Amino acid sequence: MVLQDVKPTRSELIQLKRRIKLSESGHKLLKMKRDGLILEFFKILNEARNVRTELDAAYDIAVDKISLACAVNGVVAVKSTAFTTKENPEIELSGHNIMGVFVPKISSTGVRKPLYERGYGIIGTNAYIDETADAYEDLVEKIITAAELETTMKRLLDEIEKTKRRVNALEFKVIPELIETMKFIRFALEEVERESTFRLKRVKARTKT
Numbered sequence: 001m002v003l004q005d006v007k008p009t010r011s012e013l014i015q016l017k018r019r020i021k022l023s024e025s026g027h028k029l030l031k032m033k034r035d036g037l038i039l040e041f042f043k044i045l046n047e048a049r050n051v052r053t054e055l056d057a058a059y060d061i062a063v064d065k066i067s068l069a070c071a072v073n074g075v076v077a078v079k080s081t082a083f084t085t086k087e088n089p090e091i092e093l094s095g096h097n098i099m100g101v102f103v104p105k106i107s108s109t110g111v112r113k114p115l116y117e118r119g120y121g122i123i124g125t126n127a128y129i130d131e132t133a134d135a136y137e138d139l140v141e142k143i144i145t146a147a148e149l150e151t152t153m154k155r156l157l158d159e160i161e162k163t164k165r166r167v168n169a170l171e172f173k174v175i176p177e178l179i180e181t182m183k184f185i186r187f188a189l190e191e192v193e194r195e196s197t198f199r200l201k202r203v204k205a206r207t208k209t
Contacts, residue, residue, distance in 0.1 A: 006185060013182065013186065017182065020182065027171060027175065034160060034167055038160060041153060044149055045153060048149040048150060051142065051146050051149055055143065058139040061135050061138075062132070062135040065128070065132040073126065081125060085119045085120075087119075089108055089109065090110050092109070098156065103151070104151050106144050112141065
């Protein structure tokens with residue numbers, strides 16, 4: 001705010017006091033929101049770390065299972081069994097609100113199937129195929145959970161950064177400038193009052209003489 005453009009009037013001073021009070025109130029609320037979002041972020045971060053560890057383990061198990069199935073049954077047989085799947089899993093995307101931030105909620109159906117719904121016949125396959133299917137179903141579920149958590153973390157982190165910028169702008173720029181302007185207006189009004197008092201005294205002194 002350029003001080004030269006400010007009108008040093010009492011009405012301007014009153015409006016400025018209101019703006020300072022409003023800015024300080026907004027600053028307090030934004031700090032509370034920022035701190036709340038940070039707490040939520042770290043709660044989800046811990047959960048996401050656990051899921052990521054589980055995901056890595058599920059991936060290693062799935063790779064081991066399919067490698068063993070291919071070694072026993074042959075790559076062609078394993079691929080042929082995979083192509084017999086008739087129904088694909090369904091993913092439903094919804095959302096919920098965390099302190100004003102819309103984050104995704106991912107639910108799935110048809111990922112984990114009983115043996116008789118997988119599409120391949122029991123005859124002609126063996127336990128290695130079944131264990132591979134189990135492992136990859138588990139892996140897909142872990143991927144869905146990880147995707148939900150990591151997307152939530154990204155959105156929370158973006159909102160935290162936005163809120164931090166607003167807090168800093170109010171704390172280090174807006175509020176100090178408003179206070180500086182208020183001081184300027186008060187000083188200007190005091191100067192005007194002193195000049196008026198001085199002129200009044202001179203007038204009185206002339207009147208007496």
